[in-house]
Amino acid sequence: MNHVYQVRQELKPKGLKGISDDQINQHWSLYEGYVKNVNTLNERLAAFVSKSEYGPEYAEMKRRLGFEYDGMILHEHYFSALKPGQPALTDSSELVKQMKRYFGGFEAWKKEFTAIGKMRGVGWAILYYDPQYRVLSNHWITLHDDGHPAGFVPLLVMDVWEHAFMVDWGVTGRPDYIEAFFKNVDWPHVEKRFQEAAKAAVALA
């Protein structure tokens, strides 16, 4: 039986600095579309499976699934990390200690993450935790499904598709939007994600 995914209403941010509620509302409707498409595709795929029809229609829909799933999941990570008025990380934070180890410090980490976010083309900048080697790394993800290091845990996800900032900042506003993004990151939430990922980390035998 298919799991039916629901829109995670509780994750919807509001009252952010430099990212208006109108911008969030429009972006949110795209996220809702991914949830709907995941459910629709799963339903149609199940119908093919029940008839043991694994032809080209099944194959094309199966290929499409990763894009729709990642569109849903990445938007949930993105929205859940945005909350107004949260405190910055301090030097006693375990995440900051690890950033120091792998990037040279919070500011050095942020510099690379920002540069990735400004890369040409639509995509995402993601800070990942590698549970195998307990390492942090920044990645560029093209579209939604291309470039994820398998098994890594996304700690902070930044959407840099134009639809994420066009309402507020226009087509050339990506640098201003990235600055606004950093004013709204819910660092205690990111720190908690890091600690939970570290606790759950299991190396391959």
Ligand SMILES: [Fe+2]
């Ligand atoms: Fe988006």
